[in-house]
Amino acid sequence: MTGAATGLGLGIAERFVADGCVEVHGLDITPTPDRVVPGLQHRTVDVGDAQEVDDCVEAILTAAGRIDILVCNAAIMQDRHEVLQTPDELVERVLRVNFGGVFNLCRAVGRAMKDAGSGRVVTVSSQVAETPWPGMAVYAASKAAVTTFTRAFALEMAPYGVYVNTILPGTMDTNQMRDSFAGLGRMTGADPESLIAAKRTSMPLGRMGTPQDAANLASWLASDQASFSIGGVFDLTGGELWSRS
Template sequence: MTGRFQDQGVIVTGGARGIGLGIAARLAAEGARVAIWDLAPEAFDVDRAGFEPAALLPVDIADEASVAHAAEASLARLGRIDVLVCNAGINGPVVETVAYPLETWNRVLAVNLTGTFLCCRAVVPHMTARGYGRIVNVASIGGKEGVPGISAYTAAKAGVIGFTRTLARELATTGVLVNAVAPAMVETELLSQMTPAHIEASRAKIPMGRFLAIPELAAVVAFAASPENAFTTGFTFDATGGRADY
């Protein structure tokens, strides 16, 4: 598979494994030169991934200095940044709001929401100067609906959707398009952070009766990040098996 991202410079956060790795592999297969940002880059396995990243950087996306350094290093390695996929995130525990620890709440919002803001802010000046860019922020169906027991996560992902809309309107005439994707639950190792009851309740909400597969989400991201997507910005693409109808 080649084509849409030939010679483009792409950053994927949280790309060493799981969803991020699937997205990075899809874009690389279509010709992208990919810089992976990850808190644990040692988790990247080139044999499992099927491609060699142009850069593999240790990054804490919730830390402003770490993000700024990674953006500079990625630009030096890639030569240009055409695409940013903000995928890195954490779930946090499944706990009712009245018992949710403040420290954990702050960390979930710092990674999922503030991290998305910091990554976007770091690359937007370069994209606008070139007159081209595609940003895709990975949100969640939880950000549209709200899900009992994961208040910090759903609040953060709702924030990502709102932030995406705002940034898209700010950049609408610059050639830089900003969209989000809202997946239903994806079967990855992050399920280990959730209770069996929460997992089954999430599955039961999906009319197709199954969880989302990583390649399916990667395909949606690939369109939103591609030059083919030329007139859609500020939108949140659905990937929920029929759960969301707006």
């Protein structure tokens, strides 16, 4: 489980512990999670660093023997920039973490799942992979890469009994969402809190998504109940994606 120190990742990891997973490992670049969850083992890892990921996965496999479930959730939001003002460094950093992180984990854990002949992989993309907004082209492209990669990986892993799917969150109430609206405020001069309030009101269900909403979907996708879905792009937007609210 990556990006488990806060937000959706912490909610999903907490749910896996409650579901009875024998060991739950949270790989996150942030050394201290928002709160201590008994049963969640924190590991400080940069998912964009292939060597760090390989070493961490090897250590878990050596100790535990197998990895049954992988959730690739860690990502960073980009500072809001129009493409014409976007620095090279931003492109490199966002793609390295958001796409490279998913690739590094899927490659390392996928090898072990192939050998085991089973496994569940859930990646976390974004609705902006489908309907991007101005000022976040690189983030949106990194998430489109995650969606497409997930589908290709699902086809490659299907013969080995490994089920791979992705989740497409909409506006979820987390730190990343607050950072994103702060960036929009800087770009437009609008008050971020007013932007957040307006977004909340415009949502079809009258609320943003929560870590628990993400946990409900991830828990199902990681279970045997999701028995005939591979390469699926699962809407977690509360209708925001297709209603363009």
